[in-house]
Amino acid sequence: EQLQDIISKFLPPVLLKLSSVQEGVRKKVMELLVHLNKRIKSRPKIQLPVETLLVQYQDPAAASFVTNFTIIYIKMGYPRLEVVKQCELAPTLITAMEGKPQPQQDSLMHLLIPTLYHIKYPTDTSKSASLFNLTERPKTMHLLLEFMLDVLLMPYGFVLNESPTRPAPSSSQGTSGDGTVAASSQGLPQPPPGMSVYAAKRVIGEAQWNAEQLEQCKLGIVKFIEAKQVPEVETVVHLVVASSDTRHSVATAADLELKSKQSIIDWNNPLIINKMFKVYLGDVPLKTKGGGMKQELKHEPVSTRVKLKILPHLLRSRLAAESTAQPNGGPGGCVYWKGERQNW
Known part of the structure; x- marks a missing residue:
């Protein structure tokens, strides 16, 4: 189509004109972009x-x-590309995240996640690991893993009700009574278990995935982990959470991958155990850390369904047992003092 050819040729240079020092030029470009949109x-x-x-x-x-x-x-055009082209450009989305503002990084990750399901990773793990080169970008890797965990925690069909008068979910749904009261008192919507209001908003994004799309996104994340794109120690908690998913395809894939790694996972690794406790408990206000966290960023404890998947792994950890045995023993000490010792 003629319009497509014109856009392909002139859109990038026209956008560069937005940096013109002449106000008249910038105004004309803005008018053109409104018409083009x-x-x-x-x-x-x-x-x-x-x-x-x-x-x-x-x-x-x-x-x-x-x-x-x-x-x-980019956000408008990437989803229109053929799947093969999306997969080809997926590593570039990762590279583009470097040093960008958080909202733009979130948008790029929202474009990337659905593509992961379609990527064909090399069978040679040494080549596979070099696909995204995330080990060379630790900050980006941390952001992506955090976003992936939020995607795995997102319930199917969830609607974030912005009304502060929304009734709080019952305890049977696995949410924290303290978190519900705190969120409601500040006029914030109630996030899903294990998530913060901010996390829920950024996973929903500008165009929320439907249940089938979300399931495919979660499967894509499990495939990404299977392909060893990041160090295995960083993704244990992701597999545990995914193994509790309500969709059989996601839970089975994660469970199989988790079982295949049992012999190499060190359940006394503080990195793994601390992440498990953080997901289990949410953001617990410890006296040593102060209470400066914004309510919108506070993660709720996960649902009972996820806790039942986490507990068996914590039970095999000496480090977890030692930290729950004393009130000042780190995150695990809070499990004891919050009255949850009875579940062990």
Whole structure:
């Protein structure tokens, strides 16, 4: 289509004109983009030059005004690409996250996650691990793993009700009474178990995945873990959470992967155990850490369903037992003093 050819050729350089020092030029560009947006949105089959836009987005010399508009068209164009092309550009989405504002990083991860299901990883694990090169980007890896855990915790069909008058879920749903009261008292919606309000909002994003899409996203995350894209010690908690999923396909895939790793997982590794406790308990306000966390960022304890998957693994850990035996023994000490010792 002629319009597609024009867009592919002229959109990237037109966006660069947004950095012009002349106000008249910037105004004309804005008027053109408003007109262009209407055309693009009404024609979902039009392809955008996503690859070129990603290169432009990563240019360190680009003005923030330019990158802010460039990512709008990346978000608009990436889902329109054929799946093969999306898989090809997936590593570039990871690279593009470096040094960008948090909301833009969240948007890029929201584009990436559905693609993971379709990626065909090399059977040679040494080549597979180099696909995303996340070990060379520890900050990006941490952000991505955090986002993935939130995706795995997201219930199917969840709706984030912004009304502060929404009735709180009952304790049978596995939420924390303390968290519900605190969230409601500040006029915040109640997040799903294991998540914060902020985490729920960013997983929902601008276009929330339906149940089938969310299931595919979760399967994609398990495939990503199976392909050893990140160190195994970082993803144990992800597999445990996924093994409790209400969809059989996700739970089975995660459980099989977890069982295959049992012989190499060190259940006395503080990194693994502390992550398990953090997910189990949520963000517990410890006196030593103060109470400065914003309520919107506070993670609720996970549901009973997830706790029942976590507990057997904690029971085999000497480190977990030692930390629950004393009130000041770290996160695990809170399990004892919150009255949950009876579940062990």
